[in-house]
Amino acid sequence: MPGWFARLRERRERRIAQRRAIDDALWLEALATLPFVARLPAPDLAELRRLASLFLDEKEFSGAGGLEVTDAIAVRIAVQACLPVLRIGLQPYRSFVGIVVHPDEVVAPREVMDDDGIVHQYDEVLTGEAMGGGPLMLSWTDVRDAGESADWAYNVVIHEFAHVLDMADGSEPDGVPPLATLPERQRWLSLLEAEYATFCQWVDDGGDTVLDPYGAEGIDEFFAVAVEAFFVASEAMRAEHPELYELFAGYFRQDPASLNA
Numbered sequence: 001m002p003g004w005f006a007r008l009r010e011r012r013e014r015r016i017a018q019r020r021a022i023d024d025a026l027w028l029e030a031l032a033t034l035p036f037v038a039r040l041p042a043p044d045l046a047e048l049r050r051l052a053s054l055f056l057d058e059k060e061f062s063g064a065g066g067l068e069v070t071d072a073i074a075v076r077i078a079v080q081a082c083l084p085v086l087r088i089g090l091q092p093y094r095s096f097v098g099i100v101v102h103p104d105e106v107v108a109p110r111e112v113m114d115d116d117g118i119v120h121q122y123d124e125v126l127t128g129e130a131m132g133g134g135p136l137m138l139s140w141t142d143v144r145d146a147g148e149s150a151d152w153a154y155n156v157v158i159h160e161f162a163h164v165l166d167m168a169d170g171s172e173p174d175g176v177p178p179l180a181t182l183p184e185r186q187r188w189l190s191l192l193e194a195e196y197a198t199f200c201q202w203v204d205d206g207g208d209t210v211l212d213p214y215g216a217e218g219i220d221e222f223f224a225v226a227v228e229a230f231f232v233a234s235e236a237m238r239a240e241h242p243e244l245y246e247l248f249a250g251y252f253r254q255d256p257a258s259l260n261a
């Protein structure tokens, strides 16, 4: 039976990939703006293109704030979203369908209640947001500038999809993606917690970090900024966090720093 299922799925995916094939001009345009993708070997690029086609078929894009989501915009998002799951597949992304693209960052009104029961209102500036069950929000300006912002280890699409991976095991965001066994999960958590504690200390001390200091906000944010850096500033991330790099390389089954040689 599993063989039969697999063949059926393969056939279905092949049909979709053909129907939703990304045309050459859009594909080359996306690669030209994304150096951390363009450096992949040819077989990986072919698989990424196939996954991105399936992703485009499964997700529903909508524009907000007057933005029209063109094919070029959707492809640029799909390619970056699929990079982390190149060897994992789209399953962890299937908890939601909608992707809302804003022209630029969004100011979201927030409320928190303090220990005395007093409600404080403030504005939070968002370049992206991933919520359990979706939709996922992205700022086009930040998506568009991903090529340049890779220099400072910043990538909004990979950041938000790292949160999706984190939530894919059904837990609250805790920096742990779906793992097969409990010992794997425990090993992951103990390494991540140790790295997070060291990172928060660096940030507190005002030290320079490869990872976005925003990662000190919580262990889930630390995971997301570390995944961004792993894919777009790979060598620098490996130099600063060698053990975390190895952990990610095992999970994602990718070794992006080796591609820079």
Ligand SMILES: [Zn+2]
Pocket (backbone or CB within 6 Å): 159, 163, 221, 224
């Ligand atoms: Zn985040």
